[in-house]
Amino acid sequence: MSTDIRFILKGLGQFLLLALLVTLPVATLSYDLIYLKHGIGETSLTEYFQELILFLTALSFGYVTYKETSTRHFCTLVTGFFSCMFIRELDGLFDLVFHGFWIVPALLVAISAIAYASRDIKQTIYTFAHFTQNRNFFSLCLGMALLLVFSRLFGMGHFWQGILGPDYDRVIKRVVEEGLEVLAYVVIFYSAIGYLQGFLAWRKYRLVDENYAQFIGKRDQFFIDRLTKK
Template sequence: MPHELPPGQPWPIGFAATCLRATLYILFVAALAQGAYYEALHFHEVRFSERGFTELAQSALLLTASALLLYTRQVLKVLPTLTLLMFAFVFSSLIREQDAFLDHYVFDGAWQMLVTLVIVPTLYLVIRARRRFLAEFAAYANSFSFGLFAAGVLTTYVFSRLYGRSAFWEAVLQEHYARTFKDAAEEVVELFGYALILIAVIELTLLARRWHLARRAG
């Protein structure tokens, strides 16, 4: 795998292309919100459970993001150390979303073991190539993709956890409290966070493709 960094200024994105992508992302997020609405409206037996639309959509978003990161690293060969770390993070989140299935059909604690098998070797490789990683991060940090990825992480792993606390919803609903409110709030916000992460990875893949073409043209 080549080790040169991407060119400093990849080919710019036109205004029309930006508007098209923004429109597609708006429609995508709206479709996810509508899916969660239909789940709450029509699928009472499974809503906001492991077999409901929201949980399945979360897994689909993480799986797609993982595949795109592998494509960026293995095919486009851009930012290989950075994309390896991002892949480990996203793929570990995908494994974590299957915790109930793994605990039931494999063994209790299976997801923790699988996440460890992904994270530990990845951290070893990244730390070993830390200078390379820091150079790649500097090339990526000022991109639109990085901002979206950071927003997705904050939404999913910070805000959704705090917003979905039972104590918060007990304070809001008081005697009308039901766990469904808490589950819906946490899972739907988490779904939006994963959507941001996927959009960030799509933007990274498109950026990497422009870097890849610019490198070949140069």
């Protein structure tokens, strides 16, 4: 099989994976609201799915952290960030200790990750800089923007009141909010999968004595040199 055909099939595979992933928010919401008819609570399939997606995202970056020392400081920071998001999603469980207790383990994880990343700030900045040049960084930014900005703006109460009137059914607003949040988590997870795939491909074909930091540096320098020559 020619290289061109392999690239095309790989691209189609990426599309099919993303197409499958974006059906899951609809499937989980439909199961909770139509089949179970118990709404979207802390014990709903939708919430469990969000937690699973965040856990797998943190695990993906955690695997790179564990396997590669040359990018470990930055990847620890990313793993810590998504671990904190995962802990936040488990707030209902941590509330069994006391309300808002989730912030305690989240702070411990955040402080530990920042402290470790700060031990080699040069490596952290270097890896972060090249991480932004990775093609999966765009989908990560898209997912974070959907989660932190779009879903919040789209879920504002006065926005829905303006459309449906002051007596609108709050269930509609909740479904839209949760659907957008799950979609954002799916996009973030897709980005994490892509980054992990790139790392695993490098491990399979890497040169002798080459570390991942050297590889991404040489890869990006190639394009910088080409742009400089123009």
